[in-house]
Amino acid sequence: MDRIRNAAVAVTLDPNTAHPMLQVSPDLVTVRCVKGRTITSVDRGVSEPVLSVMGKPPLRDEEVITSGRCYWVVEVGSNSEWDLGVASNDAEKRARTTLRPEGGVWSIGCHQKVIRVNDANSKRISIHPATQEKIQMIGVYLDYGEGKVLFCDDSTGSHLHSFSDWTFKGGLLPFFNVSASGNALTICPVVHVA
Structure with missing residues (x-):
């Protein structure tokens, strides 16, 4: 876990990529949906409108991640509906996207209080129900060169x-x-952690 945490970067949100129904905080670290607006529901895993926003890596030579390792942590709190991961730059430019690697998005998500892998199988991640309730900080680790995206409970390292x-x-x-x-x-x- 220390090796992963050593790849920590200061990611911020890019308001220019936010869905119109989303509100990004002035410090660029919090996003929420503006209440009172209606969203058309479409089957997940199929092309759908998503309430998404992209993050910005810390200042680099490029605006996107094309090499190296990065790690960031997201507080999901008591949210029962979310998706987190990485997306290809061209997936960000589409108004509708598929939350699968084939669509350029490597992510996991929590839907109806169940954490699943967003891929063709949409398998449930095996987590004891009592533990799942306590997961509030999700770590996302990207190793571009190794072709790897890893997700963990940042509090426990699981x-x-x-x-x-x-x-x-x-x-x-x-x-x-x-x-x-x-x-x-x-x-x-x-x-x-020392």
């Missing part, structure tokens, strides 16, 4: 899921998708 052995083409960006409930997602500083 592994949740990994996408491995992908050949990424082009730039990647942190990806955040929220529900219409108005509950927020917040990017948090990474705590290094």
